[in-house]
Amino acid sequence: MANLRDIQKRITSTQSTRQITRTMEMVATAKIRRAQDRIESARPYALAMMEVLGNVAHFTGGASHPLLEEHETRTKVVVIAVSSDRGLCGAFNSNILRLSEQIVREERERGADAGVIAVGKKAIAYFRYRGIEPLASYRDIADKPSILDARSIASRVIDGYVAGEIDAVKIVFNRFKNVADQVPEIHDLLPIRPEVVRAAADELKVNPEYVFEPSASSVLRLLLPTYVETLVYRSLLESAASEQGARRKAMKSATDNAGEMITTLTRTYNRARQGAITNEIAEIVGGAAALEKS
Amino acid sequence: MARTLIVEIVTPERIVYTNEVEMVVAPTIDGEIGVLPLHAPLVGALKAGEVRVKQGEAVEWFAVSGGYIQVHEDKVIILADDAEIASQIDVERARQAMAIAKERLSELGGVGDEVDALERDLRWAEVRISVATAH
Numbered sequence: 001m002a003n004l005r006d007i008q009k010r011i012t013s014t015q016s017t018r019q020i021t022r023t024m025e026m027v028a029t030a031k032i033r034r035a036q037d038r039i040e041s042a043r044p045y046a047l048a049m050m051e052v053l054g055n056v057a058h059f060t061g062g063a064s065h066p067l068l069e070e071h072e073t074r075t076k077v078v079v080i081a082v083s084s085d086r087g088l089c090g091a092f093n094s095n096i097l098r099l100s101e102q103i104v105r106e107e108r109e110r111g112a113d114a115g116v117i118a119v120g121k122k123a124i125a126y127f128r129y130r131g132i133e134p135l136a137s138y139r140d141i142a143d144k145p146s147i148l149d150a151r152s153i154a155s156r157v158i159d160g161y162v163a164g165e166i167d168a169v170k171i172v173f174n175r176f177k178n179v180a181d182q183v184p185e186i187h188d189l190l191p192i193r194p195e196v197v198r199a200a201a202d203e204l205k206v207n208p209e210y211v212f213e214p215s216a217s218s219v220l221r222l223l224l225p226t227y228v229e230t231l232v233y234r235s236l237l238e239s240a241a242s243e244q245g246a247r248r249k250a251m252k253s254a255t256d257n258a259g260e261m262i263t264t265l266t267r268t269y270n271r272a273r274q275g276a277i278t279n280e281i282a283e284i285v286g287g288a289a290a291l292e293k294s
Numbered sequence: 295m296a297r298t299l300i301v302e303i304v305t306p307e308r309i310v311y312t313n314e315v316e317m318v319v320a321p322t323i324d325g326e327i328g329v330l331p332l333h334a335p336l337v338g339a340l341k342a343g344e345v346r347v348k349q350g351e352a353v354e355w356f357a358v359s360g361g362y363i364q365v366h367e368d369k370v371i372i373l374a375d376d377a378e379i380a381s382q383i384d385v386e387r388a389r390q391a392m393a394i395a396k397e398r399l400s401e402l403g404g405v406g407d408e409v410d411a412l413e414r415d416l417r418w419a420e421v422r423i424s425v426a427t428a429h
Contacts, residue, residue, distance in 0.1 A: 041308045041309070042306055044302070045373060048302075048371045048373055049373055051364065052364050052371075055337050147305070147306040147376075150306075152411075159407075209334075210336060210366075211334050211335065211336045211337075212336070212338065213324060213336065213338030213339065213363075216337075218339065219337055219338070222339050222362075226362075229306070230306060233306055
């Protein structure tokens with residue numbers, strides 16, 4: 001039977017672990033709300049943006065733009081993997097990393113060169129370890145992504161795409177479905193699918209005669225990169241909220257598990273204590289009986 | 295009461311301003327445009343500059359770093375990359391940003407990937423300073 005003092009030690013240590021996981025759970029809960037607020041405040045811009053894009057697309061018809069055109073050959077694919085800087089958030093990162101690596105592997109099997117842009121320390125470390133040196137890495141932005149971060153990621157792939165160095169860009173991130181659920185998703189970033197633009201145009205109920213300054217096609221030319229930026233920004237925000245959601249869930253089950261463990265340990269402790277007492281009594285009784293005999 | 299416009303200045307991160315006003319002036323790439331109620335539907339690209347919003351005698355100034363404007367049925371949406379209301383611009387910070395951008399630009403001597411972004415930062419700092427100090 002385990003030593004009483006050892007059991008006591010384990011109980012104390014599990015209790016302090018529970019204290020920590022419980023605090024982390026509460027911190028994550030508070031952060032979820034803030035991250036959700038940020039998603040909300042990004043919405044008006046995104047909606048207005050789609051409206052403008054729809055209007056412009058309607059008037060330019062099937063206008064061509066480097067970002068709308070698919071390259072003839074698919075030799076270089078870039079995957080933007082949006083992970084977190086910190087762990088202890090369940091399957092949050094492993095889902096993203098697994099999906100990203102799978103895309104890389106598939107593209108390589110198809111004969112294309114595939115590279116990774118790693119967002120978050122977890123992705124950077126993972127791909128380095130796997131011998132896939134990221135084309136670019138971004139750290140310390142996962143917690144509180146700003147539009148500037150999104151812009152710098154977006155402009156990097158846009159420049160590469162326009163220059164013909166990149167033929168397709170995908171972004172892998174956790175979508176924040178609700179507080180309890182995060183869904184890993186893969187979105188095509190580049191080329192921008194013409195359907196997207198057309199759908200935005202179709203969604204408008206009214207199509208008044210717009211005046212364009214300077215012209216519809218030049219507005220479109222400026223607008224498409226901004227559209228990509230908005231998509232990246234949105235993905236980063238979704239991922240930030242998801243990270244906190246995933247952490248809250250992971251920490252909640254850790255807290256629950258710690259509680260269970262403490263119950264079991266306390267039971268073992270009591271049983272051991274009782275056993276020890278019984279033992280002592282038996283010894284005393286046995287001793288007394290031995291004395292009587294003699 | 296005279297007809298009014300609803301104006302909304304939004305950036306990707308937040309709604310900077312929304313109000314019912316009489317006139318909006320914005321810097322498009324080809325020059326400033328003023329929008330009054332009953333303006334024809336318009337979509338335009340903006341460069342870095344000053345947005346003015348007039349409401350009776352009161353005028354509010356904003357620095358915007360470029361973006362888009364859409365006018366439709368007395369509703370003006372300004373999609374700005376970045377926007378700040380004149381009274382809240384931190385001139386000191388803008389000066390610092392300008393100094394950093396200038397220094398970096400002269401270091402690079404006008405070549406490299408960063409130049410475009412730096413020039414944008416520089417213009418944005420200049421616009422912020424001029425809007426803040428003018429009003």
